[in-house]
Amino acid sequence: MTSEAPAECFVYITLPGQTEPVTAGRFALAVDRRGTPEGRFVYGRSYLERANAVALDPVELKLSPLTYATAALNGVFGALRDASPDYWGRRVIQRHLGKAQPGELEYLLYSPDDRAGALGFGLNQTPPAPKGSFNQTLDLAKMQAIADAIAADEELPADAAHEQVENLMLIGTSMGGARPKAVVEDEAGLWIAKFNRPDDTWNSARVEHAMLTLARACGLSTAESRVEGVAGRDVVLVKRFDRERTQAGYLRARMISALTLLRTEDTYQSRDKWSYVLLAEEVRRVCADPAQNAAELFRRMCFNALISNIDDHPRNHALIAKEAEWKLSPAYDLTPTVPVSMDRRDLAMECGDAGRFANADNLLSQSARFLLKPGHATAMIDAMEAQVRSTWYASARAAGVSERDCEAIARAFAYPGFRQSSEQAPSSRWHGGSTAPDCKPFRSFQATGARIGWSRPKTPSRF
Numbered sequence: 001m002t003s004e005a006p007a008e009c010f011v012y013i014t015l016p017g018q019t020e021p022v023t024a025g026r027f028a029l030a031v032d033r034r035g036t037p038e039g040r041f042v043y044g045r046s047y048l049e050r051a052n053a054v055a056l057d058p059v060e061l062k063l064s065p066l067t068y069a070t071a072a073l074n075g076v077f078g079a080l081r082d083a084s085p086d087y088w089g090r091r092v093i094q095r096h097l098g099k100a101q102p103g104e105l106e107y108l109l110y111s112p113d114d115r116a117g118a119l120g121f122g123l124n125q126t127p128p129a130p131k132g133s134f135n136q137t138l139d140l141a142k143m144q145a146i147a148d149a150i151a152a153d154e155e156l157p158a159d160a161a162h163e164q165v166e167n168l169m170l171i172g173t174s175m176g177g178a179r180p181k182a183v184v185e186d187e188a189g190l191w192i193a194k195f196n197r198p199d200d201t202w203n204s205a206r207v208e209h210a211m212l213t214l215a216r217a218c219g220l221s222t223a224e225s226r227v228e229g230v231a232g233r234d235v236v237l238v239k240r241f242d243r244e245r246t247q248a249g250y251l252r253a254r255m256i257s258a259l260t261l262l263r264t265e266d267t268y269q270s271r272d273k274w275s276y277v278l279l280a281e282e283v284r285r286v287c288a289d290p291a292q293n294a295a296e297l298f299r300r301m302c303f304n305a306l307i308s309n310i311d312d313h314p315r316n317h318a319l320i321a322k323e324a325e326w327k328l329s330p331a332y333d334l335t336p337t338v339p340v341s342m343d344r345r346d347l348a349m350e351c352g353d354a355g356r357f358a359n360a361d362n363l364l365s366q367s368a369r370f371l372l373k374p375g376h377a378t379a380m381i382d383a384m385e386a387q388v389r390s391t392w393y394a395s396a397r398a399a400g401v402s403e404r405d406c407e408a409i410a411r412a413f414a415y416p417g418f419r420q421s422s423e424q425a426p427s428s429r430w431h432g433g434s435t436a437p438d439c440k441p442f443r444s445f446q447a448t449g450a451r452i453g454w455s456r457p458k459t460p461s462r463f
């Protein structure tokens with residue numbers, strides 16, 4: 001480990017249909033005289049000459065011999081930032097490096113290569129061979145104990161030697177998100193294991209599994225999931241849709257978040273671009289099947305409103321490309337909340353003329369931008385609402401959610417404000433300023449290493 005932070009690295013990519021990475025280009029990060037970080041990326045000439053070369057980002061980093069430069073996002077291009085650890089991973093890496101504020105390049109280089117998407121990073125011009133082995137589902141109990149200790153900022157358990165932390169907990173740090181997690185393998189492939197936290201208000205693992213099941217019943221395409229009991233606690237395993245196990249190794253899909261597609265950031269100033277309507281426009285522009293993908297996005301927006309998932313920030317939506325063409329990834333990280341207000345709840349992203357109001361009229365107000373005829377959009381909402389009302393409880397019980405936890409989450413589903421006429425609805429206290437009444441802003445990324453966004457009032461805050 002060096003104390004000097006590196007200033008540049010190579011960016012590798014695993015091309016469609018391949019299991020070994022190749023070098024795509026070079027990324028350099030510098031700070032100018034005024035202290036502003038500037039990132040530069042250039043594709044390698046030999047990469048551009050490949051017949052099967054694909055762009056890292058279909059909008060911001062199109063295939064070209066130009067050198068791209070950015071001062072946004074601390075100089076890290078969105079497609080690279082999406083492959084970088086988020087709150088949870090950064091916390092583990094900080095402990096591993098023994099540094100409070102590692103640089104952005106250190107986060108890229110020290111997070112393991114099981115990151116979301118098809119990219120990798122390294123200091124050698126030639127990429128290393130992909131890692132042959134992953135943690136097995138059998139290791140979950142050990143990982144959970146370490147995750148608990150890190151989440152509680154405690155000393156690690158006595159048997160958790162430094163090496164074990166490195167081997168076990170670093171796996172998964174590059175996956176993003178705030179919740180403790182790890183990546184594990186079984187015969188079907190790779191899974192993200194999301195651990196319950198001791199301070200969870202309900203059994204999050206079982207509730208998340210139930211929401212993915214309910215979403216499928218509402219017609220959404222979702223990640224596959226299951227729950228495993230580990231040392232008396234539950235873990236939800238979400239199958240990775242960006243990896244496919246083959247005889248030769250793992251195929252990898254490219255992945256960019258909606259945050260990148262919207263060219264926005266996790267900052268208050270950027271929140272005016274957090275919008276399903278704007279995202280629909282981008283999805284139509286980039287995806288191979290605009291109508292199908294825009295309709296799927298509309299469904300997700302409505303589903304989030306129907307289960308009061310107000311943590312639907314733009315990192316909880318992504319596009320993937322297994323081959324050359326892009327499409328919406330399966331839905332993931334669907335979590336109900338129970339804000340106090342029964343009249344007005346706001347999603348994290350704008351969803352219609354009345355801003356972020358999770359309300360049927362509002363969702364319908366811009367349905368044309370999702371390429372839906374009004375009658376069709378209305379019918380979709382009506383059918384999803386009926387499905388949520390009539391089956392949320394059965395889905396939850398079938399997923400093993402206890403009677404007590406069902407009671408705790410009951411007020412999340414099809415809340416009264418969903419059907420209130422937009423004119424009658426109480427306006428958000430911060431209306432126009434884009435802050436949800438049911439959310440509290442969380443601390444700044446720069447100050448704490450945490451992401452700027454909106455924490456859930458009842459479920460554990462990311463911080």
Ligand SMILES: Nc1ncnc2c1ncn2[C@@H]1O[C@H](COP(=O)(O)OP(=O)(O)OP(=O)(O)O)[C@@H](O)[C@H]1O
Binds near residue numbers: 179180223311315462
């Ligand atoms: N099934 C999946 N396959 C591939 N990548 C995934 C999958 N599920 C999630 N991801 C990626 O991992 C990241 C973290 O996952 P997730 O959003 O479930 O975690 P979280 O900690 O609950 O997030 P949050 O901070 O939003 O609460 C996502 O932002 C996404 O990039």
Ligand SMILES: [Mg+2]
Binds near residue numbers: 177178315316333
């Ligand atoms: Mg998430």
